Amino acid sequence: DQQVKQNSPSLSVQEGRISILNCDYTNSMFDYFLWYKKYPAEGPTFLISISSIKDKNEDGRFTVFLNKSAKHLSLHIVPSQPGDSAVYFCAASVWAGNMLTFGGGTRLMVKP
Amino acid sequence: DADVTQTPRNRITKTGKRIMLECSQTKGHDRMYWYRQDPGLGLRLIYYSFDVKDINKGEISDGYSVSRQAQAKFSLSLESAIPNQTALYFCATSDFPSGSNEQYFGPGTRLTVT
Numbered sequence: 380d381q382q383v384k385q386n387s388p389s390l391s392v393q394e395g396r397i398s399i400l401n402c403d404y405t406n407s408m409f410d411y412f413l414w415y416k417k418y419p420a421e422g423p424t425f426l427i428s429i430s431s432i433k434d435k436n437e438d439g440r441f442t443v444f445l446n447k448s449a450k451h452l453s454l455h456i457v458p459s460q461p462g463d464s465a466v467y468f469c470a471a472s473v474w475a476g477n478m479l480t481f482g483g484g485t486r487l488m489v490k491p
Numbered sequence: 492d493a494d495v496t497q498t499p500r501n502r503i504t505k506t507g508k509r510i511m512l513e514c515s516q517t518k519g520h521d522r523m524y525w526y527r528q529d530p531g532l533g534l535r536l537i538y539y540s541f542d543v544k545d546i547n548k549g550e551i552s553d554g555y556s557v558s559r560q561a562q563a564k565f566s567l568s569l570e571s572a573i574p575n576q577t578a579l580y581f582c583a584t585s586d587f588p589s590g591s592n593e594q595y596f597g598p599g600t601r602l603t604v605t
Contacts, residue, residue: 413592422581422596425595468534483531
């Protein structure tokens with residue numbers, strides 16, 4: 380059973396609008412969460428992370444929100460750009476430095 | 492130059508053949524990992540190594556073996572390849588636990604078993 384789930388396999392957004400990617404987890408012991416971005420023919424690259432002691436972390440156009448009670452996190456991209464078109468994976472670990480458990484990924488397409 | 496390299500980038504092999512995928516890194520990290528990616532399943536951990544003398548099974552180690560030849564090199568072997576091992580394989584590295592828990596991935600090897 381997948382402990383980290385991304386229920387939307389794909390998302391299409393217009394350039395300049397907000398992209399919201401969602402991730403749910405079942406293991407209440409997870410306390411560190413990361414988002415990775417993956418372009419075709421490349422490996423995933425780290426995007427942004429959040430510790431469970433926070434409910435929000437921002438880095439430029441990217442913001443991750445964490446709702447521990449709902450076991451839910453989301454990645455907001457504002458404004459979305461065509462270069463953001465990629466597959467996004469969320470990942471979770473029991474503590475920073477431990478093994479990562481990945482979700483299935485969401486393919487984001489930003490249309491010009 | 493890439494910090495984490497994988498060879499080969501693409502490989503087609505037949506059922507029953509032995510195949511080795513290689514990973515090298517110049518980041519100086521002690522920790523190395525092998526993942527496979529399948530559509531809809533994300534990345535699943537096959538094996539990981541925290542140093543040259545430490546090898547651990549991951550979530551899906553059956554049918555695979557690994558060798559940590561040096562701090563910089565971590566190889567994944569399929570002793571007798573089968574079609575359901577067709578997937579995208581990634582090697583990753585990480586430093587001793589730090590604040591971000593970030594792992595650095597290689598470009599991947601696309602393996603097809605016919």
